[in-house]
Amino acid sequence: MQGSISPKKSLGQNFLKDPNTIRKIVSALHASPEDHVVEIGPGIGALTDELVKRYPAFTAIELDQRAVDFLREKHPDLDVRRQDVLEVDWAALVEEKGGPLHVIGNLPYYITSQILFALLDARPHIREAVLMMQLEVAERLVAQPKTKEYGILSVAVQLYTQPELLFRVSPNVFYPKPEVTSAVVRLTFTDANVDQVVDPSYLRLVVREAFSQRRKTLRNTLSRWTKDRGIELPNGWAQSRAEELSPQDFITLAAHLGRHEREELS
Numbered sequence: 001m002q003g004s005i006s007p008k009k010s011l012g013q014n015f016l017k018d019p020n021t022i023r024k025i026v027s028a029l030h031a032s033p034e035d036h037v038v039e040i041g042p043g044i045g046a047l048t049d050e051l052v053k054r055y056p057a058f059t060a061i062e063l064d065q066r067a068v069d070f071l072r073e074k075h076p077d078l079d080v081r082r083q084d085v086l087e088v089d090w091a092a093l094v095e096e097k098g099g100p101l102h103v104i105g106n107l108p109y110y111i112t113s114q115i116l117f118a119l120l121d122a123r124p125h126i127r128e129a130v131l132m133m134q135l136e137v138a139e140r141l142v143a144q145p146k147t148k149e150y151g152i153l154s155v156a157v158q159l160y161t162q163p164e165l166l167f168r169v170s171p172n173v174f175y176p177k178p179e180v181t182s183a184v185v186r187l188t189f190t191d192a193n194v195d196q197v198v199d200p201s202y203l204r205l206v207v208r209e210a211f212s213q214r215r216k217t218l219r220n221t222l223s224r225w226t227k228d229r230g231i232e233l234p235n236g237w238a239q240s241r242a243e244e245l246s247p248q249d250f251i252t253l254a255a256h257l258g259r260h261e262r263e264e265l266s
Contacts, residue, residue, distance in 0.1 A: 009124060014178045015043070016174055017046070017174065022047060025130065029128070029130050030126070030188075031055065031127075033055060033114040035055075036059070036104050037057065037058035038059045038093070038101050038105075039058060040061050041063075043062070044067055045060075045074065048078070049061040052078060059093070060081070062080060068080055070204065080091060085105075101126050102126075102128050105129075107133045109126060120157065120160050120161075126189050130184065133183065135168060141157045143161050152207055154224060156207065160189060161190060165183055166185065169181070169183060197255055206250065209222055214241065214242070223256070224236065229260070231261070
């Protein structure tokens with residue numbers, strides 16, 4: 001095959017080589033055969049080969065042209081699109097395919113957070129996402145308040161999804177063997193009415209500011225409101241740290257700050 005890609009030279013990726021692990025990851029999808037599945041970053045198709053057996057009409061989104069060519073030649077009927085996952089128009093894809101999407105993928109470590117936030121922004125169009133990522137990141141997604149793992153990503157993911165850390169993935173099932181342990185997470189997107197309570201961009205700003213200096217109290221980290229505008233924080237939270245608030249608490253906090261800010265400007 002001209003320009004073929006060896007699994008041992010998989011575009012700088014760690015190639016998932018264990019069939020049992022591959023089947024376990026794909027089986028984590030709750031999608032039925034008629035649902036539309038989207039694989040992001042398939043590379044040379046470790047998961048793809050199993051996915052085509054279960055979802056013959058699914059879509060693969062891959063940026064590297066060599067991998068796109070490889071997948072198109074190996075699976076001529078597969079809908080492979082050369083595109084950056086961070087630039088996908090999820091609404092247009094839903095309109096084209098019909099119905100909400102089920103997303104699956106092995107996320108590159110260096111842009112895991114960016115992809116997660118992109119999927120959260122596309123939440124009206126996605127029903128679930130089964131994602132493999134570095135274990136430490138997976139633990140942050142499911143972290144509870146008052147733990148060191150709990151932070152911005154924990155709050156953002158838990159506001160809009162029900163995250164589950166399904167299982168760990170040993171470095172031994174990859175080639176070449178990475179230096180980190182991976183984990184598979186399922187995000188089930190909920191019908192939360194968060195956006196009806198507070199503007200999502202404003203909510204994200206408040207969460208980011210609150211966690212900007214973890215060791216300081218909210219009175220200090222949210223000084224643009226507490227000092228510059230003289231707004232009191234509700235529920236005695238002025239002396240609390242960000243890690244003590246639940247995701248729902250952040251909705252209450254952002255709605256409170258936004259309301260007082262609007263009253264000040266009116």
